Amino acid sequence: MDMQHAGERAEDILDATLNAIKPPVKWDYNTPNEVACSTGLNLPTGSTSVHRNRYISTKISEQRRGSLLGVVQRHxxxxxxxxxxxxxxxxxxxxxxxxxxxxxxxxxxxxxxNVWLRVTSPCAAKSELTFPEGTPGKPGGPSGLPDLTPRDESPFWSSIEPVKP
Incomplete structure (x- = not known):
């Protein structure tokens, strides 16, 4: 697997996870990165781990956090x-x-x-990487770091009422 394939697989996992959340939440891309893989002795292996991140911009109340994590865990x-x-x-x-x-x-x-979602690939062969439009710090995306403060209201996820069984 090369870095491009690892990045695409990570994006697929993120998309599927976010699509499993009902009612849907709003989200944005967060800053991706790559980390050189090394042996246990800190020697480079010539491969790289790809990290892709998203953050949920919907306000998730403390009363609904467990529900969100449960939905994702079951998915x-x-x-x-x-x-x-x-x-x-x-x-x-x-x-x-x-x-x-x-x-x-x-x-x-x-x-x-703030709620974040991260996928990290196993070590992958070096290759060029492309990124979805809107990825911070990449072509087509905003420059600088995103504001991770939740800002979007949801009648369900932002509610302070406990979830009814």
């Missing part, structure tokens, strides 16, 4: 992903998983209530 399990860890912290919960082809996926809540 990942249905896709055959292995859940590797769950942090049930009330303020900043996270869920992490791994795909059968070695990608790691994470969904978490940050300190300001």
């Amino acid at each position: 990942w399990e249905a896709q055959g992903f292995t859940i590797t860890s769950v942090n049930s912290d009330r303020a900043m919960p996270t869920v992490n998983a791994k795909t059968s082809d070695g990608f790691t996926v994470s969904l978490g809540v940050g300190a300001i209530g």
